[in-house]
Amino acid sequence: MTSRARDLGITVAQYGIAVAALSWLLTQFDIASAVDLLAGVDIETVLAIVAVSTLGICGRVYSWHAVITPLAPVRFRTAAGTTLIVNFVNQLLPSRLSGRLAAPFVLRSQTGMAYSDAAAASALHTGIFAMYYGVAATAGLILAIPLLRLELLLLLALATSLYFAAGLTILLAGLNLAYLDRLIGWLSGVAVRVPRLGETLAARLEGLLEFTDSSTTTFRTLASEPAVWLRYAVGWTVDLVLAPGVRVGLLLGSFGAAFEPLVALPLYLLVAYTVTLLPLTPGGIGVTEATATAVFVALGIPAEVIIPIIFVDRFLGIYLPSLAGWYPSVRLDIASLTTE
Numbered sequence: 001m002t003s004r005a006r007d008l009g010i011t012v013a014q015y016g017i018a019v020a021a022l023s024w025l026l027t028q029f030d031i032a033s034a035v036d037l038l039a040g041v042d043i044e045t046v047l048a049i050v051a052v053s054t055l056g057i058c059g060r061v062y063s064w065h066a067v068i069t070p071l072a073p074v075r076f077r078t079a080a081g082t083t084l085i086v087n088f089v090n091q092l093l094p095s096r097l098s099g100r101l102a103a104p105f106v107l108r109s110q111t112g113m114a115y116s117d118a119a120a121a122s123a124l125h126t127g128i129f130a131m132y133y134g135v136a137a138t139a140g141l142i143l144a145i146p147l148l149r150l151e152l153l154l155l156l157a158l159a160t161s162l163y164f165a166a167g168l169t170i171l172l173a174g175l176n177l178a179y180l181d182r183l184i185g186w187l188s189g190v191a192v193r194v195p196r197l198g199e200t201l202a203a204r205l206e207g208l209l210e211f212t213d214s215s216t217t218t219f220r221t222l223a224s225e226p227a228v229w230l231r232y233a234v235g236w237t238v239d240l241v242l243a244p245g246v247r248v249g250l251l252l253g254s255f256g257a258a259f260e261p262l263v264a265l266p267l268y269l270l271v272a273y274t275v276t277l278l279p280l281t282p283g284g285i286g287v288t289e290a291t292a293t294a295v296f297v298a299l300g301i302p303a304e305v306i307i308p309i310i311f312v313d314r315f316l317g318i319y320l321p322s323l324a325g326w327y328p329s330v331r332l333d334i335a336s337l338t339t340e
Contacts, residue, residue, distance in 0.1 A: 021286030025293060025307055034308040041254045049247050053316040056243025057083075060321070063129070063235030066228055067121045071218065072113050081328040082110045087318075088325030120218035123174045128229065130167030132236050134160055137274050140267030148298050155291070159274035166277070174219035241266040244317055251309045257301055268299065269313075289314060 064086075065079040085106045103122035108115055137160045145153065222228055245266030252259050259265055272292035289310050296306040 017287065019286065021290040025286075025290055028293065028303045028307060030304060033304055037255050037305070038308055038312070041251070045250050045254050049250055049316070052243050052246045052250075056239045056247075056317060057321055059235040059238025059240075059243065060087075061235070063232045063239065064125060066231035066235060067125045067128075067222060068107070068111065070222055070225060070228060071117050071121055072111055074111055078110055082106055084321060084325030085110075085328050086325070087322040090322065114214070116214035117218050120174065120215045120222060123170050124219060124222050124228075125232075127167050127170035127174065128232050129236065130163045130170065132233065133240070133270065133274075134163035134167060136241065136267060137163065137271045140264070140269075140271035143264055143267060144271060144295065144299070148295065152291075152294055152298065156271055156274055156295075159277055160271065162277050163274065171223070175216065175223065240270065244269050244313055247316065248309055248313050251312060252301070252305070255305050255309070257305045259299075259301065268295065272296065 061076065061080045061083045064083050065074070065076060068074050068079055068082070082103075086103050089106075103125070104115060104118040107113060107118035107122060111118070113121075137156075141153070141156055141160055144156075148156070248269060249259070249262055249265055269292070272295040273288055275291045276288050289307075292310045293303060293307050296310070297303050
């Protein structure tokens with residue numbers, strides 16, 4: 001089997017899993033009843049949900065703004081464009097982490113900063129995100145231990161541990177890219193001996209030395225600034241704790257479903273959504289909603305109540321911002337991605 005055929009097969013399988021998971025969800029509740037529940041939400045609650053969802057997106061943008069502005073003064077609008085484009089790409093690739101690999105190219109196109117700075121800012125953003133998420137999801141997982149089945153706990157524990165693994169790996173790698181210098185120097189010495197292409201290859205490799213040095217310096221500078229971590233924490237909390245917690249809490253109240261303790265709701269949501277990091281489906285579509293449903297049903301919320309709420313929460317928090325990222329993505333300056 002060729003590499004292209006294998007990749008195609010994996011992609012088809014991932015979309016198949018997403019369709020299967022969504023199909024299963026649709027059999028777990030009565031769609032007409034769910035529509036009636038949603039239609040019965042009063043206008044004040046709808047406006048509050050829209051307002052808190054907008055605030056959540058602003059928090060997400062602010063987290064990008066926190067890691068960009070120490071390198072280059074940019075408008076909030078520029079950070080918003082970067083955020084939406086990265087969200088859009090995240091839904092096209094197998095996992096949230098793989099989607100962020102495009103972030104340095106997006107940053108360069110949006111701000112004009114050097115690749116080394118863009119890579120450092122993007123890596124730090126991803127590393128901090130993963131660490132904060134891992135800590136908060138662990139708290140939710142600990143609270144849920146007495147309530148969830150062992151197999152579900154193991155799945156969530158695996159997904160949560162991946163956040164810590166990803167965050168620590170990115171942070172340590174960003175601080176120590178210079179350790180690659182010796183390897184690159186050796187490869188450059190070997191490459192120069194290649195007939196005809198040797199000098200070109202060696203020059204390219206030597207350029208990597210400048211990249212690693214510059215990127216490491218930028219990463220260390222950003223990572224050592226408490227203000228970056230604090231500002232990021234504010235945006236992250238608004239985006240992933242406040243907005244979804246209030247949104248889901250309002251919908252539960254409108255549907256007449258009590259949840260106690262209400263203060264723990266955002267933590268349960270975080271741990272329920274951890275599977276988005278697993279490369280099972282593009283953007284975690286289907287699998288995330290199914291896992292979150294299983295978690296909240298175990299917590300005592302009926303499936304016919306929680307499933308439409310999860311769909312609304314995911315649509316407003318993930319899918320709608322991702323769709324909005326399509327427009328700025330088509331305006332990317334592709335030429336700037338290929339110039340030195």
